[in-house]
Amino acid sequence: MPPPLKTGATTEMRLDSADSQVERAHIEALDTALHREWALGRNIVLTWVPCKSGIDILVIPHYVLSEYISTPDYDTDSSESESVIQGVISGPKKSDRAQLKYLSKLLGCKALRIDLPFTPGVEISNRMVESIVKRYGISYSKDRAVTLFDIVGFTLLSPLYQVTQLNSLAYSINSAYSKMMNNKVYVNFARTTTGDGFYIWNRDRSIEANVNLYHFMHLILADNAVARKKSGTNTTPLLRAGFHVGGHYEFYQSEGLSPTIYSYIVGDVTIELARMVDNALPGQILVGDFLVPVHDSEDSTIFRLTTVDFIDHTQETLSSLNGLELSGEKIDSISCYLTGEKMNNGEFTVHKYMIVDKHFKGRNVYNAKINIYRKDAEPLYLGLQSGELDEFNAVSANFIAPTA
Secondary structure: OOOOOOOOOOOOOOHHHOOOHHHHHHHHHHHHHHHHHHHHHOEEEEEEEEEOOEEEEEEEEOOHHHHHHHOOOOOOOHHHHHHHHHHHHOOOOEOOHHHHHHHHHHHOOOOEEEEOOOOEOOOEOHHHHHHHHHOOOEEEEEEEEEEEEEEOOHHHOOHHHHHHHHHHHHHHHHHHHHHHHHOOOOOOEEEEEOOOEEEEEEOOOOHHHHHHHHHHHHHHHHHHHHHHHHOOOOOOOOEEEEEEEEEEEEEEEEEOOEEEEEEEEEOHHHHHHHHHHHOOOOOOEEEEOOEEEEEOOOOOOEEEEEHHHHHHHHHHOHHHHOOOEEOOEEEEEEEEEEOOOEOOOOOEOEEEEEEEOOOOOEEEEEEEEEEEEEOOEEEEEEEOOHHHOOOOOOOEEEEEOOOO
16 A cells, blocks of 8 residues: 655645545545556556546556657658557546547557445536546656756755755745736746756746746846845855747656656757756856747637747746845846847847757757846846857857737
């Protein structure tokens, strides 16, 4: 039997909301049954369907998905197979019987009935069941914003200074989160360590969630900058940072003999960020070249914002951070932009840089600046200006003219 679930650890799963011993017993019964089928991580739960006094689940060995992609049917290539799988795991785990039957046939696995002392959606909400089932599977997000903070020179530090700098960065993250919450700007954030920094993403998925994550990055860097001015040698990290939007898989690693309640991500967006930041200078902020989907509420269509459009949209929403305090001083205003050159009419172009990673793969990036003006304190200038990029290892730079 697995150990009891931890309570109150994430926004997604707050078992302290189960206000009776009966409900708690139901939840533990579900977790015990799923843990048995999970088989110490050999299997994953792909989908589930509620039924009276139980659920039907499709449990498959974790390698089945990759085998399906690598050995597709004669009329399906590997990219199409991967697209099918991503479509399955990108949505909720809760499904219907038609989908369950289809996936069972597709993957050659039979659905399994789990008898429970409750009926999902009656005694226990489907949302609670979904949050527990999710820990035993994997998910895919196609367009998720992620930011990466990397500590410059981390491997050259002694272990004591390494842990001190990681703690300092973790504090800046928590401090920025608290400030945003106090200003009613919500980021349902998750993070995972890279060893010398953190990936951070917003569990919520929308253009607003992506914008709020960019604001969150602002405040983390600002808190770090203030701390660096006050701290001694090697106690507060010098950072370089990246922001990108892309696809990734999300999973829950094993902790002892049970899956942890904290998720991890891996995929295109994390790989791109790592390669971007590898090329970044100390103190630099790089933003990837992406197209982020936006839903038009008027006609339900979807259009995509370029990186330049996204940063412009982000600048328009910065007023939500006015009034926040940094080191006891209130923020008057914030300016965030992508650097370029000033034209004769006073407007600025934007530089799009091409960088090449250690695998000789090229990618486009933008250099970002964030200026924070406070009431009775010196401004905070985060990132590097174009004139400070002489040592930036870019193979080319294109100019993007401002749009009318």
